[in-house]
Amino acid sequence: MADFFDQLSDILFLDIETASQTEKFEELDPRLQEEWIKKELLIRMESQVELIPGSLYFDRAGIHAEFGQVICVGVGFFQTKKKDKKLIFRSKIFGDSDERELLLALKDLLNKKKWVLCAHNGKEFDFPYLCRRMLIQGIPLPEPLQIAGKKPWEVRHLDTMEMWKFGDYKHYTRLELLAAVFGIPTSKDGIDGSQVNSTFYHENDLEKIKKYCLRDVEVTARIYMAMHPQLDELEIEIAHSEDSKKDHKD
Structure with a gap:
């Protein structure tokens, strides 16, 4: 004991607790926008659902450290x-x-x-x-x-x-x-x-x-x-x- x-x-x-780096996908650094779209392609292939590029950014980016930020610990x-x-x-x-x-x-x-x-x-x-x-x-x-x-x-x-x-x-x-x-x-x-x-x-x-x-x-x-x-x-x-x-x- x-x-x-x-x-x-x-x-x-x-x-x-984490959030997306920016509120809107369009506000993200252009190089990161390209990388996020590539990540979204994998999600689209798995879900077999057609998505507008950047449409998942607000809901999903916060869980990825490359596209998110820590807002509190x-x-x-x-x-x-x-x-x-x-x-x-x-x-x-x-x-x-x-x-x-x-x-x-x-x-x-x-x-x-x-x-x-x-x-x-x-x-x-x-x-x-x-x-x-x-x-x-x-x-x-x-x-x-x-x-x-x-x-x-x-x-x-x-x-x-x-x-x-x-x-x-x-x-x-x-x-x-x-x-x-x-x-x-x-x-x-x-x-x-x-x-x-x-x-x-x-x-x-x-x-x-x-x-x-x-x-x-x-x-x-x-x-x-x-x-x-x-x-x-x-x-x-x-x-x-x-x-x-x-x-x-x-």
Whole structure:
């Protein structure tokens, strides 16, 4: 139990929200427009549906790091009180219309400690997306995101979806489904992932997206704890979230 407490305090739970680089396809860099149309051709071949070039950009570009951007990152971690059998979950949101400033702020946090990163589907989405966008923005990768040259057991990345697979490579499980089976309150009050781009561009409501992102971080942390039922007797206290806005240097 003591070892688990020590390890738990090193885990940084993380969730990112992304949007297309521009609101309209026509506003995208011409070279990227050409590349997006090539990507759309593959989608058209798979769906066997005729599409107007660029018509999928608004709905699909945000999930591709080459055509999207990070608009907020939610993080959270547990502070442990062994004597009281209590865990305090503290969270913070990094949100900025300037992606580079957002990523620099996140980089500062990731470099402060030898974190173990944990996200739902993080190994296939959140972690590589952050790496790609940081490099595109000219930002050196913080140590927890550096995987080049490391042996698999040296990469400090956890993924709750991978944990739930138990070796079943074909199994994809949504965060909301795991929340439902474990009786964890949903994170989908207000908006869901399919509405992030329209909320960002059409409603200009980054605050709503931040709240949604932080709820996902908390749900991910609770799912991680649910996979360790020996800790059921522990009380979890949720601390107020902070909004990170400050100047950073490269």
